[in-house]
Amino acid sequence: MIRQPIRIIRKRKTREEILELSAPLFARNGYDGVSMRDVAAAVGLTQAALYYHFADKDQLYLDAVAYEFREREAALKDMLAGDGTPRERLERFVAGLARMMATDKDFLRLVQWVLLDSDEARQSTLAKHVFRDMFVAVHDLASELDPHQDAHLLAMSIFGLVIFHFQTGATRQFMPGHRPHQDNPEVLARHVCELLRRSLAAAEGEAR
Amino acid sequence: MIRQPIRIIRKRKTREEILELSAPLFARNGYDGVSMRDVAAAVGLTQAALYYHFADKDQLYLDAVAYEFREREAALKDMLAGDGTPRERLERFVAGLARMMATDKDFLRLVQWVLLDSDEARQSTLAKHVFRDMFVAVHDLASELDPHQDAHLLAMSIFGLVIFHFQTGATRQFMPGHRPHQDNPEVLARHVCELLRRSLAAAEGEAR
DNA sequence: GTCTATAAGGAGATAGAC
DNA sequence: GTCTATCTCCTTATAGAC
Numbered sequence: 001m002i003r004q005p006i007r008i009i010r011k012r013k014t015r016e017e018i019l020e021l022s023a024p025l026f027a028r029n030g031y032d033g034v035s036m037r038d039v040a041a042a043v044g045l046t047q048a049a050l051y052y053h054f055a056d057k058d059q060l061y062l063d064a065v066a067y068e069f070r071e072r073e074a075a076l077k078d079m080l081a082g083d084g085t086p087r088e089r090l091e092r093f094v095a096g097l098a099r100m101m102a103t104d105k106d107f108l109r110l111v112q113w114v115l116l117d118s119d120e121a122r123q124s125t126l127a128k129h130v131f132r133d134m135f136v137a138v139h140d141l142a143s144e145l146d147p148h149q150d151a152h153l154l155a156m157s158i159f160g161l162v163i164f165h166f167q168t169g170a171t172r173q174f175m176p177g178h179r180p181h182q183d184n185p186e187v188l189a190r191h192v193c194e195l196l197r198r199s200l201a202a203a204e205g206e207a208r
Numbered sequence: 209m210i211r212q213p214i215r216i217i218r219k220r221k222t223r224e225e226i227l228e229l230s231a232p233l234f235a236r237n238g239y240d241g242v243s244m245r246d247v248a249a250a251v252g253l254t255q256a257a258l259y260y261h262f263a264d265k266d267q268l269y270l271d272a273v274a275y276e277f278r279e280r281e282a283a284l285k286d287m288l289a290g291d292g293t294p295r296e297r298l299e300r301f302v303a304g305l306a307r308m309m310a311t312d313k314d315f316l317r318l319v320q321w322v323l324l325d326s327d328e329a330r331q332s333t334l335a336k337h338v339f340r341d342m343f344v345a346v347h348d349l350a351s352e353l354d355p356h357q358d359a360h361l362l363a364m365s366i367f368g369l370v371i372f373h374f375q376t377g378a379t380r381q382f383m384p385g386h387r388p389h390q391d392n393p394e395v396l397a398r399h400v401c402e403l404l405r406r407s408l409a410a411a412e413g414e415a416r
Numbered sequence: 417g418t419c420t421a422t423a424a425g426g427a428g429a430t431a432g433a434c
Numbered sequence: 435g436t437c438t439a440t441c442t443c444c445t446t447a448t449a450g451a452c
Contacts, residue, residue: 014435028326032240035427048430049436057428109324115375116320118236127382135383152385153373153399160372165364167323174335175343177360191361198410199403206406222417243445257418259447 015053018043019067022060027068027106030113031061062122068110069130072100080137086144087200091193093138094162098185098192101166108166135159146203161192223261226251227275230268235276235314238321239269270330276318277338280308288345294352298404301346302370303397309374310393316374343367354411369400 022039029038036057040047054060079096080089101108114126138158143151165172165188172178181187230247237246244265248255262268287304288297309316322334346366351359373380373396380386389395 030238030240030324032238036429037426045435046437047428048438051429052435112320112324115379116238116317116324120378123378124382127379131379132382132384139384150385150390150399152380152383152387153390153396154403155385156373156376156380157369157400157403159376160368161365164368164372165361168364168367170328170331171323171335171339172360172364174332174340175360176340176347177358177363179360182358182361188361191358191365195362195365195407198414199407202406202410244447245445253417254419255446256420256448260417265446 018053019064023064023068024106026061026064027109062125065110065114065126066130068107072107073133076134077137080141086141089141090145094192095189097162098189101163102185112167145200148207226261227272231272231276232314234269234272235317273318273334274338276315280315281341284342285345288349294349297349298353299401302400305370306393306397309371320375354408356415
């Protein structure tokens with residue numbers, strides 16, 4: 001007879017639970033908009049207990065953001081990694097990123113908060129540990145798509161074309177020409193892919 | 209003999225001075241990151257005096273943001289209004305917007321804060337009074353550039369292509385392929401214009 | 417219009433019991 | 435590891451003198 005561990009699902013460590021439950025708070029309200037008391041209430045601990053796990057609020061915030069990014073990173077890399085022509089991988093990535101931004105509103109907001117953060121230490125930490133890997137993959141794809149263009153700028157444009165549409169999500173509904181189907185990530189992805197496809201095709205023509 | 213007014217430069221009203229001096233504070237630190245004490249110190253008043261001019265902190269913030277946007281609105285509309293082919297006006301606008309975002313960092317940050325604001329009342333107020341006019345002009349240009357495309361999505365893409373590059377400004381330096389000249393607004397404008405020019409040219413070819 | 421003074425509560429962080 | 439209690443400082447906002 002095989003002995004089973006008493007708890008099949010091992011109880012998650014408190015530290016991880018704090019990160020998981022505080023991340024959406026920071027995503028929605030930003031660093032200044034969330035107090036240690038808020039976090040404690042969300043986790044079901046007292047404020048003082050948080051200081052057993054994290055040196056201070058800054059560290060908690062930093063770890064929570066990094067935790068959320070690490071969770072998505074794998075998904076984003078998978079979109080880019082598979083086989084297929086560069087053009088096909090681009091379409092897969094654009095569609096995947098659009099779906100992620102549409103589904104995972106908290107993640108989108110977290111990105112926005114990080115970009116706005118004026119604390120240089122936090123900025124560079126998150127840039128290096130969290131954005132860099134994702135960007136490298138798109139950067140490499142960009143140089144495959146058109147070796148004659150500046151891959152850095154092209155990669156940023158690809159990110160921008162997708163992300164900006166969702167950043168303006170709440171505002172867009174008040175703008176002329178808005179129709180609900182534009183909020184559909186597939187519709188947006190098609191728009192972005194078409195725009196890029198045409199541009200890249202024309203660039204290829206010019207290079208010849 | 210011509211009588212001159214005693215004060216050539218009329219003393220600006222305090223209310224306007226508060227808006228002008230508090231706007232950069234909100235731009236850099238956001239709503240939660242600026243206290244009434246901070247504003248008072250910047251203007252050279254006591255905290256209590258602010259409440260003579262504004263009902264509460266919310267109103268001060270809202271008015272300060274609207275004030276800053278009104279100042280730039282004219283400039284942005286001028287870029288679009290003049291004569292020239294749609295293609296020429298697009299290039300003028302992209303170059304002008306890029307220059308503005310590069311020069312006027314506070315304004316860029318203010319845009320980002322507004323997009324992140326989770327207060328729906330503030331969101332819709334600013335969207336309607338402040339973003340809408342700018343968007344309309346670009347929307348109209350977009351439908352001239354290519355009547356067969358969704359002008360709403362194309363307009364958003366034009367904004368996104370320019371603005372996102374500057375949003376990531378602080379982070380970009382840690383990314384691969386970064387070179388300082390990419391921070392130059394003229395270099396970025398050229399990249400964006402080329403990308404769009406090619407895409408539009410190809411679309412024209414396909415339509416025929 | 418601007419001041420001083422103050423109310424009333426929220427913030428981050430720590431000490432020490434259990 | 436988590437608690438209660440508390441320190442100290444900062445927050446928005448108001449009352450009333452000048």
